Amino acid sequence: MKEIELKYGCNPNQKPSRIYMEDGGELPVTVLNGRPGYINFLDAFNGWQLVKELKEATGLPAAASFKHVSPAGAAVGLALDKTLARIYWVDDLGELSPLACAYARARGADRMSSFGDFIALSDICDEDTARLIKREVSDGVIAPGYTDKAMELLKAKKNGNYNIIQMDPSYVPARIERKQVYGITFEQGRNELDINGGLLSNIVTKNQTIPKEALIDMKIALITLKYTQSNSVCYVKGGQAIGIGAGQQSRIHCTRLAGQKADNWFLRQAPQVMGLQFVDGMGRADRDNAIDVYIGEEYMDVLADGAWEKIFKVKPPVFTREEKRAWLDKMQDVTLGSDAFFPFSDNIERAHKSGVKYIAQPGGSVRDDAVIECCDKYQMVMAFTGIRLFHH
Numbered sequence: 001m002k003e004i005e006l007k008y009g010c011n012p013n014q015k016p017s018r019i020y021m022e023d024g025g026e027l028p029v030t031v032l033n034g035r036p037g038y039i040n041f042l043d044a045f046n047g048w049q050l051v052k053e054l055k056e057a058t059g060l061p062a063a064a065s066f067k068h069v070s071p072a073g074a075a076v077g078l079a080l081d082k083t084l085a086r087i088y089w090v091d092d093l094g095e096l097s098p099l100a101c102a103y104a105r106a107r108g109a110d111r112m113s114s115f116g117d118f119i120a121l122s123d124i125c126d127e128d129t130a131r132l133i134k135r136e137v138s139d140g141v142i143a144p145g146y147t148d149k150a151m152e153l154l155k156a157k158k159n160g161n162y163n164i165i166q167m168d169p170s171y172v173p174a175r176i177e178r179k180q181v182y183g184i185t186f187e188q189g190r191n192e193l194d195i196n197g198g199l200l201s202n203i204v205t206k207n208q209t210i211p212k213e214a215l216i217d218m219k220i221a222l223i224t225l226k227y228t229q230s231n232s233v234c235y236v237k238g239g240q241a242i243g244i245g246a247g248q249q250s251r252i253h254c255t256r257l258a259g260q261k262a263d264n265w266f267l268r269q270a271p272q273v274m275g276l277q278f279v280d281g282m283g284r285a286d287r288d289n290a291i292d293v294y295i296g297e298e299y300m301d302v303l304a305d306g307a308w309e310k311i312f313k314v315k316p317p318v319f320t321r322e323e324k325r326a327w328l329d330k331m332q333d334v335t336l337g338s339d340a341f342f343p344f345s346d347n348i349e350r351a352h353k354s355g356v357k358y359i360a361q362p363g364g365s366v367r368d369d370a371v372i373e374c375c376d377k378y379q380m381v382m383a384f385t386g387i388r389l390f391h392h
Contacts, residue, residue, distance in 0.1 A: 006038050033162060120141075122144075277313040277314050
């Protein structure tokens with residue numbers, strides 16, 4: 001197809017709307033089912049680029065969960081332990097394929113943000129991945145292909161209207177990209193920066209040791225940031241983004257936002273949360289919402305008399321601030337990436353509270369010395385990439 005007509009643009013009043021190739025060529029995508037919209041395609045194409053690069057950088061299947069043109073989660077296909085399988089609500093599905101593990105991680109790290117996502121998969125969607133997708137609230141999926149069984153499962157979603165897009169994996173975009181704002185055309189070279197080990201070789205801290213696992217996490221952080229609305233900061237652990245702070249005007253607010261999401265990811269693994277007894281028949285999204293409130297500052301919204309009985313079989317005790325801090329102190333070896341330099345050491349102080357040990361950032365601030373000194377105080381390892389990763 002040379003163009004696809006869309007129902008409308010970002011909003012229902014923005015018509016007409018379509019996607020097409022400026023050179024008149026064939027689109028590199030095929031809509032196999034449903035009718036994707038303008039924002040769906042924005043999420044799909046950004047997500048595809050992210051997972052394609054993750055696969056190339058790590059050699060592992062990759063998945064991304066996109067919402068409003070920023071990733072809510074991104075991960076590679078490492079096996080899930082029993083704890084992660086439980087907090088991602090996939091422990092009933094048995095052993096999952098590597099691609100399904102990647103999506104379980106991408107979806108599960110920040111389930112509040114991933115609700116109603118658009119999914120990107122680096123590999124052909126298999127039955128395991130489709131089974132996982134089928135039962136989650138999602139707008140659609142893009143992948144290089146689908147097995148027959150996967151297509152059967154996915155076509156059953158949304159009364160047969162689930163958006164399924166196939167991407168041509170051999171497609172190479174033009175090196176110059178353009179977009180219009182207020183009728184004015186912007187043109188730039190595509191950001192084709194290769195995120196590799198060489199980019200992380202300039203280690204500026206006293207601690208110079210980056211394990212293989214942390215190097216993979218650094219690549220995941222930087223590639224995720226490459227497709228995240230700036231300013232942006234990304235926390236990664238164990239092959240998956242666990243906290244993404246996107247689109248904030250202040251970098252410390254990015255660091256705090258992403259750090260709070262990373263903290264919530266770890267708090268979900270605490271015995272106080274793992275032991276919650278929900279009433280029978282309660283859906284995954286409702287459980288996610290209840291957990292989010294329970295571990296937050298508004299916990300009485302789910303613990304007050306007349307409220308808890310609708311959520312829990314047994315009223316749980318308050319998860320106190322002191323108990324949460326004691327649990328979070330166990331979070332270690334987290335990786336942090338930033339799309340531009342840290343201008344103040346307050347970002348490092350906040351990162352330390354979420355167990356950050358490894359940092360990748362461009363460097364180049366007039367206060368680099370203070371930032372490095374703060375890293376050295378906590379025996380962190382920090383690499384200066386020399387490369388900014390703004391995305392707008």
